[in-house]
Amino acid sequence: MSVNISVRNAVKRYGAVTIIPDLSIEIKDKEFFTLLGPSGCGKTTLLRMIAGFNTIEGGEFYFNETCINEMEVSKRNIGMVFQNYAIFPHYTVQQNVEFGLKNRRLSRDEIKNATREFLELMQIQEYHDRMPERLSGGQQQRVALARALVIKPDVLLMDEPLSNLDAKLRLEMRQAIRNLQKEVGITTVYVTHDQEEAMAISDRIAVMKDGVIQHVGTPQEIYHRPANIFVATFIGRTNLLNAHYSAANKSIQLDDFSFPMENIAASEEGPVVLSIRPEDFTMSKEDSGGIKSTITDSIFLGLNTHFMVALPGGQEIEIIHESVLDLDFKSGDRVYLTIKVDKINVFSEDGNRNLSRDV
Numbered sequence: 511m512s513v514n515i516s517v518r519n520a521v522k523r524y525g526a527v528t529i530i531p532d533l534s535i536e537i538k539d540k541e542f543f544t545l546l547g548p549s550g551c552g553k554t555t556l557l558r559m560i561a562g563f564n565t566i567e568g569g570e571f572y573f574n575e576t577c578i579n580e581m582e583v584s585k586r587n588i589g590m591v592f593q594n595y596a597i598f599p600h601y602t603v604q605q606n607v608e609f610g611l612k613n614r615r616l617s618r619d620e621i622k623n624a625t626r627e628f629l630e631l632m633q634i635q636e637y638h639d640r641m642p643e644r645l646s647g648g649q650q651q652r653v654a655l656a657r658a659l660v661i662k663p664d665v666l667l668m669d670e671p672l673s674n675l676d677a678k679l680r681l682e683m684r685q686a687i688r689n690l691q692k693e694v695g696i697t698t699v700y701v702t703h704d705q706e707e708a709m710a711i712s713d714r715i716a717v718m719k720d721g722v723i724q725h726v727g728t729p730q731e732i733y734h735r736p737a738n739i740f741v742a743t744f745i746g747r748t749n750l751l752n753a754h755y756s757a758a759n760k761s762i763q764l765d766d767f768s769f770p771m772e773n774i775a776a777s778e779e780g781p782v783v784l785s786i787r788p789e790d791f792t793m794s795k796e797d798s799g800g801i802k803s804t805i806t807d808s809i810f811l812g813l814n815t816h817f818m819v820a821l822p823g824g825q826e827i828e829i830i831h832e833s834v835l836d837l838d839f840k841s842g843d844r845v846y847l848t849i850k851v852d853k854i855n856v857f858s859e860d861g862n863r864n865l866s867r868d869v
């Protein structure tokens with residue numbers, strides 16, 4: 511059985527220090543849900559509260575209709591995978607996976623069959639009689655996953671499971687985890703500080719800062735319409751520009767350039783901060799009504815080239831342009847910029863609110 515997880519007004523304190531002041535989330539049945547945030551923001555703390563390894567200083571945790579606050583760890587039926595693989599070095603791969611089933615009153619055949627099923631699912635059946643020291647990091651993490659899942663848990667909790675792997679393996683394993691989670695169909699809470707990993711793997715993401723959830727949404731929602739400037743800058747790259755919003759004309763003034771902006775819910779006038787992704791500008795040598803700017807630097811990165819561009823008022827931005835063969839832009843060039851206006855996010859001056867209507 512898989513469950514939905516409901517966290518209502520959770521509080522976590524260590525002594526006098528409050529790590530999580532008041533946190534609520536709803537994680538859906540079979541969802542791949544990721545807690546994303548900088549190191550120290552409380553991701554592991556929250557995950558350990560769900561698992562039952564941490565005391566709870568306030569609020570309620572539910573699996574479906576059942577409050578689990580007082581439930582023992584062993585009764586929660588959770589599978590866990592950590593950063594350090596935590597598999598037994600003196601057991602073979604097969605024995606490691608069988609381990610969780612040994613106390614479950616299953617017949618030898620049932621244990622064997624279940625173990626084989628998950629070794630095959632994780633594509634490590636051929637290593638079943640190897641000792642862990644003779645496996646790569648990625649293979650060891652596959653063993654840890656198979657062992658976590660073979661007990662048919664209601665919930666799978668993973669805390670930075672890929673951070674000890676090299677870059678190439680990380681990509682491979684995140685795809686494997688994603689496929690596995692869909693195939694098994696299990697509610698999963700995944701912790702990472704890597705925004706790209708979170709976007710690639712998750713159905714939904716909760717972005718955290720200082721124990722407070724900043725935004726919950728799909729990777730697309732969070733990328734395109736971040737709730738505040740922290741989220742806009744933590745997810746992907748963006749340019750932040752000081753500008754002015756005029757409610758009367760429904761327009762944005764950026765330096766001496768102005769353009770219409772219909773999509774704003776706020777009625778207040780005044781200083782705002784624009785967040786514009788580097789791919790949402792178009793550069794042209796011809797003046798077709800764009801912002802007259804100057805290229806100050808460029809970095810060729812293969813697929814794309816990154817340009818640093820100075821706006822007339824002195825603000826600097828980064829623009830990403832596909833590296834086509836006849837790309838004719840270089841440092842010192844005068845260019846005219848147009849912006850994909852519907853992609854712009856307009857934030858309150860303090861950065862705490864996205865003023866766009868559809869957020």
Ligand SMILES: Nc1ncnc2c1ncn2[C@@H]1O[C@H](COP(=O)(O)OP(=O)(O)O)[C@@H](O)[C@H]1O
Nearest residue numbers: 524529547548549550551552553554555556701
């Ligand atoms: N056992 C503990 N005692 C005191 N403070 C702790 C303990 N565990 C974590 N913390 C503190 O709680 C905060 C959140 O930690 P953690 O949940 O591990 O962050 P993350 O996983 O997001 O990097 C940090 O400031 C950390 O120092």
Ligand SMILES: [Mg+2]
Nearest residue numbers: 553554555669
């Ligand atoms: Mg952590």
